[in-house]
Amino acid sequence: MHAARNLRLCTKDCVCLFICPTGATNTENGQIDFEKCLDGCRLCVDACSSGAIYLVSSTYPKPQPKEEGVVKAIFDLARSKAEQEDVARSISEASDDAALRQICSVFEQSSRIIGEDLWRESGYIIAQSEATRTLLKTMIKEHGNLEGFPLEEVEELLSRLS
Numbered sequence: 001m002h003a004a005r006n007l008r009l010c011t012k013d014c015v016c017l018f019i020c021p022t023g024a025t026n027t028e029n030g031q032i033d034f035e036k037c038l039d040g041c042r043l044c045v046d047a048c049s050s051g052a053i054y055l056v057s058s059t060y061p062k063p064q065p066k067e068e069g070v071v072k073a074i075f076d077l078a079r080s081k082a083e084q085e086d087v088a089r090s091i092s093e094a095s096d097d098a099a100l101r102q103i104c105s106v107f108e109q110s111s112r113i114i115g116e117d118l119w120r121e122s123g124y125i126i127a128q129s130e131a132t133r134t135l136l137k138t139m140i141k142e143h144g145n146l147e148g149f150p151l152e153e154v155e156e157l158l159s160r161l162s
């Protein structure tokens with residue numbers, strides 16, 4: 001364990017600077033120095049009246065492998081959300097009805113947010129991860145020749161993530 005500081009809550013009354021036995025709380029950038037933190041002795045946590053300091057684990061277990069069926073179901077749902085987003089946008093762009101455009105706009109945004117959450121749940125939250133690169137390579141292989149597929153953009157993204 002080690003301590004971390006939420007700068008938004010910190011009122012800079014400096015109590016933690018005096019109480020930390022190693023000086024880990026006294027840094028230029030306001031972040032607690034993990035190298036100096038004594039395995040989360042929590043003196044600073046208890047001393048901070050603002051609740052700005054908390055303990056975090058120094059190591060995390062590896063994510064569990066996902067079942068193929070579960071990933072496929074999440075992918076299918078994410079794809080349907082992307083399609084719903086497209087439909088809502090098309091209706092909105094083609095309509096002169098302000099109320100309908102507003103409803104479609106909300107639906108478009110909510111579909112986008114849910115779709116992004118689903119991709120995250122599928123294990124693609126870190127763009128630089130091997131899983132994301134593999135996904136992009138698979139997309140190019142399986143859909144690269146299809147009309148409308150943004151091949152140039154996906155290749156550019158892949159090169160930047162390497």
Ligand code: SF4
Pocket residue numbers: 005009010011012013014015016017047048049050051052053
């Ligand atoms: S004791 Fe809490 S509020 Fe005070 S300087 Fe430290 S982190 Fe900030």
Ligand code: SF4
Pocket residue numbers: 002003019020021022023024025032036037038039040041042043044045
């Ligand atoms: S947990 Fe202990 S060693 Fe770590 S920063 Fe707080 S007071 Fe210092």
